[in-house]
Amino acid sequence: MTTTETRPPSAAQPEAKRNSPLSAVLRARELPVALALVILVTVTAIANPLFLSPQGVKDLLLNATIIVILAVGQAIVIITRNVDLSVGSILGLVAFMTGSLFANVEGIPIPVVFLAGLALGAVLGAINGLLVTLAKVPALVITLGTLYIYRGVNNAWAGGTQYFAGDRPDAFGALSVDTFLGFPVITLLALVVVVVVGVFLAGARSGRDLYAIGSDPEAARVFGLPVGRRVFLAFVTNGLLAGLAGVLYASRFNSVGATTGSGMELDVVAAAVVGGVAIFGGSGSVFGAAIGAILLTTITSALTALRVDKFWQQAIVGVLILAAIIIDRIASVRTARKLRISEARDV
């Protein structure tokens, strides 16, 4: 009696089944949240056809754009079993800098402002990354600290100053108004971000390293993966994306000042979690995080469109977050049990 003989013959069959594209889709962590989004949009659209009018769709997409970009960045960090709570503060600082650049530097080209925003975001992300990787202190503590510090710097810099849409060139504001093939320009930008980061995480070696690190940081170290460098990279990327979100915020909204973006961090983490990114790293995808972000922003609009009492909105969001993690848990418990039974030898 040997292992090979006793391995149940059924092991080969599920293998074939598991590989079919349909079942791959059905097993995807993103599925429940995507379904929820579809149902939500359908139901709302039936009740209020205006919800899916061109302007309605445009608003939905625009609302989601900024939080999608933030959620994508956050997903990268969470996948490495870290978290970045300072994104709201980074967004605020960058948004204010954007306003400040346009107001104070006559005729500054828009691309230069974008680059400056990305650079500032990346630097702030790098500070987080350095503190986390060099001092080996949990990211939750570090980024809670930088959440306060970056916000403080923003306040100190801005004081009572606010910059308004009128201070910025029309072409800049137009980015979040103009559409291309029916899609707002900045939404397309977010889409590019999602696809590029998604492909990187799924298809690049260093992207896969991030999953490995989040899955088991110690094993990653033993295996010789450059844990510190990759985690640092994750924080810098997240900072960069928060910077991008900051610039876009300045394009979309009227005023940028000392408090821009405060309190956003938990929404962003929630979006990633709802989208199936495991809070302890190792699994999930930026596509899921993006869908999670869209779902959370759409819910607010949908409830308004349905004239649901606005006081219920936040409670519903809370239920949704809990549902997402509970569904995820049930699925993983079932898989684990199935595996345990099916792979048991001759027990």
Next chain:
Amino acid sequence: MSDPVKTAPVPERVDGTTVLEAEPKGRTGWARVLLGRDAVMIYALIVVIVIAMIAVPRFASPVTTGFLLLDVIPVLLIAMPMTLVIITGEIDLSVASIAGLTSAIMGVLWQAGFDIGIVLVISVLAGVVAGAVNGFLVAVVGLPSLAVTIGTLALFRGLALVVIGDNAVANFPPELTAFFTSKLGATGIPTVMVGVVVVILFFGVLLHLTPFGRGLYALGYSQEAARFVGIKVARAKLWLFVGTGTVSALAGVYWTLRYSSARSDNASGLELAVIAAVLLGGVSIFGGKGSIPGVVAAVLLIGVINYALRLGRVSDVVLIIVTGSLLIASVVAPSVFGAISKWRHDRRVHRELPQATTSGAASA
């Protein structure tokens, strides 16, 4: 928040050698007490108080004690059970929302004409239930507390809005609201501090002097190790979340009566202040480490800096930067010095070892 399930076996353990960077450095007796993490927090608190007394006019007065304590009470209260929760390696982000929900319920019930005693009891019970919901999801269902309580943070705050909407209820019994801002004689100490001290003592004794508390440290370091000595992991966690829920409700009641205003947005954002204070107080976010005296000192430290800055009319901007920096400095400094002492140790070993090995080889 280490996740024991996911930590794959590490080869480290195979040969059982322990990773040590320095000579064993336990201390005994007084040295231990006087150089402990808690002591450092207390020294820092004293230094800050002394500096504030010198640098900030009028700081040195009993009035300070009163206003300062009234300000820190909500954080101080919630920080107590939060310390225990974080020591077990979990976290509760929903505390401020529970306080808000409690406040909302108080307002609605009071407006509906219930007796104030009943209002208080039901409000606190709501906190117990809210805590039990968190506890159930974390301890029984086994979900990560960080994710669960982000969800209930939104849920409980949402329920607060559902309950009271955008109303504010202000007409609580004046003698009650007056009681909540009254002082003990000329000391300047608020009367409610008596209750707060009871809560502090309760959690201090629970953590440091009872079998249950002993178990929590074990639990925070390793759930496995805790289970092997018979600690009921799920039950302990469930109770702790009920604890944070209950105390958050008390903080909500305090908030409502101190400001005599029941609103859905009361205490919003308080969760991060509480967690920052607890971590500054030396509690490890990974669990297994921390103490009540350290946390109390940290809460007061932030409170004193806060109040001194306000009295000195320094902008809140400075305050948030200081809070953030303190938090980071308190966790980064030990790592930095750890790295330096490791480097020095390595250098010493490199100098000393060559002779040792040659003699070793000779015996082979």
Next chain:
Amino acid sequence: MELIRNRTGKTPGRRRIASFAALAATVALIATGCAGGGDDGGGGSGAEGEQTITFIPKQLNNPYTDVVLGGGEEGAEAAGFASSQVVGPLDASASSQVSFINAETQAGTNVIVIAANDPDAVCSALEEARTGGAKIVAFDSDTNPDCRDVFISQVVAKDVALIQVELIAEQIGGSGEIAILSATANATNQNEWIKYMEEELASNPEYADIELVAKVYGDDDDTKSFQEAQGLMQAYPNLKGIISPTTVGIAATARYLSTSEYKGKVALTGLGLPNEMRPFVKDGTVTEFALWDPAQLGYVAAFAGKALADGDITGEVGDTFEAGELGEREIGDGGIVIVGPPTVFNADNIDDYDF
């Protein structure tokens, strides 16, 4: 994670000292900060006869507030205060103003000028301040009348309400659905105006064809107001106009309208700052809106404070005081002082104003 734990796990004294050094360094930093702050402040504990005044706005770093405070500081100097201060929370929550009031009480400030985030939450703290000898002037947003000496109001509340209804009626041609986008649900002044608006819409036969379909709250937060405006459009497809009686709300709504297909189709009016609204008036999103001069609000508040502190007035109805270059003001019913009539801004006159 485990290694990290072990690394920081032991308790060698050197690391304790390290933590201590870090704390000490921060403390030193704060100390210098305090000292600096103290110098700027010139100390609330002015010598006998030197009066001090402190403004506590709803929230710092808000453009409208800045204009109000600018007038306030100017007024304080003109009225003869030895020093004037501005302190306040960074967020506009109900309770965050209390500890500032406490600190001012302790600093012995003679006059506290406050715009309350919540009329009741600040009350007991203000009572304490009064017990300590301070005079309380509410401005912009009133506290519970029991807790202050006078309230400096922009304008007669009813006038403000009526002018906004008038503007919107004119802009939508006298009939159709309208909505209100306000600040926070608890904002005292906004709620009072809204109350008058509702009464006027219900009672005035001229407005019989106008239906108020919704009231939403943007919490004086740019993003939130923006999304509320958007939600209104979707929920009420037949909406003809929006009144936003708050500067943040009107600007955010204007921003949304100007970037959407509703620009020019949905009318918008309310209370706004000319500097903030200028582009929207120029591009046709907004035809007309109203506001008083916020600087005057602060200016009058400072003089009212001075008069109270000097004992010239007590806050009784009928008391009068000299408000510098703005002339004499009288305290009306409920201890309210009216600053001046609202101004209506449109494309023709907006460039004449700079605030």
Next chain:
Amino acid sequence: MAEQSVPGSDEPNEPLLRLQHGAKTFGPVVALADGTVELRAGEIHALVGENGAGKSTLVKILAGLYHPDAGDFQVAGRPVAFRSVADSKAAGISVIYQEPTLFPDLTVAENIFIGRQPRGALGLISRKAMRSAARELFDQLGVPIDPDRIAEGLSIADQQIIEIAKALSLDARVLIMDEPTAALSGVEVERLFAVARSLRDRGAGILFISHRFDEVFALTDRITVMRDGRYIATHDTASVRVEQIVREMVGRDIDQLFPKEEAVIGNAMLRVKGLARAGVFSGIDLEVRTGEIVALAGLVGAGRTEVARAVFGIDPYDEGTVELAGRRLKPGDPQAAIDAGAGFVPEDRRKQGLVMDLSVARNLTLTLRNSLARFGLIDARREQRTAAEWSKRLQVKTGSQEYAVSTLSGGNQQKVVLAKWLATEPKLLIVDEPTRGIDVGTKSDVHRLLSDLAGRGIAILMISSELPEVLGMADRVLVMHEGRITAELSREDATPESVMHAATASMEGAK
């Protein structure tokens, strides 16, 4: 042993890898005092020594995981100083650890190729190529593992196979295998050996670490012996006998090592009937009597620890009953087991046995926390006294009771674990790998203690992977294989052969 001659005529060439006088200390703990090993191209070289002899530390130095404090390290004749695991990999060294270190969330194929996945268009990973490469490797190894499943939940044996596939795919010049066979069954071991031999024939050098002498002698060309962190000797496998190796490893005669004394064996203290947990173990019947040491032997992953955990209430079970001293234990409730008089010394001291950050005293009294309390509060003086007493009784070497237990050596840590259970005055003591990773001196202390306890009427259930320990200590040996007890051997019947055969199930139904 047929082909021990080193193939390839480049004999005078430098060895693939040579470490001389490597040393590594961790604070007060000297993990390796003199690590010396030389690996030639085309040889399989055994590294043997007891647990705690420094083999794993040496392996980690070779793997680039530790920087040696001293020593001369050469690869292919050039001195090297690895800064990281990546350096070691770049030098062509690949390591298979005893306990696999897979990433639970990644797929099997990805685990094999992480960091060097086959790439297709645009430099992106080609999952197809990766999958087929993984399949190819598994075909070569003759195992049907689905490359697309995630690694979480794989059995230890399967994980080990994936580690081997990983090493194979690396095509390393130097392959280090740290007890790779511990969890494998006979056929799997044979397959692994075939792979190892073919690698050797292609000119690779293989460092093979094992406790199983039959394997060492069947597979290797040379043997290096280590003891107490020091190099002892290197022999040609063909010209040395097992007895000599054992003597060198232990440093004294084996008979003295395991001094189980005869004890009066009484009535059944622990009685387990029909215990089963789906997918883990089934049909477990066992009895441990007072004064008796019963060993649960078998391969890693056979289900021994799982049975013990279920008995103690750590894990739930689906069927069966557990009785202690005639009383049925509530399933899934360790406190009930403790109250009934059970104690459990777990296999993983650092994660399960101790709270490393807490002091020696606190650890010692953790099991007594309820009985030390008066009116619900712990009596600190009594706690100190009890801790001091037990730490003295077991001769725990520590500067102070207040030191964190992490500052103690492995052996002393294990004493603390034992002491905290003995303090509860147990009737049944379950010990899981009681001497894993502790030095020889402490090891015999532990053995003497266990024997002593049995002498005082305590029933002991011992899980051990060390045959000499099992054979020396146990009154009876139960052998497990794939979740079942496959043999019950009396002290007289238990021989290395009989136990090993039952453990690999080639003696099906021996009972």
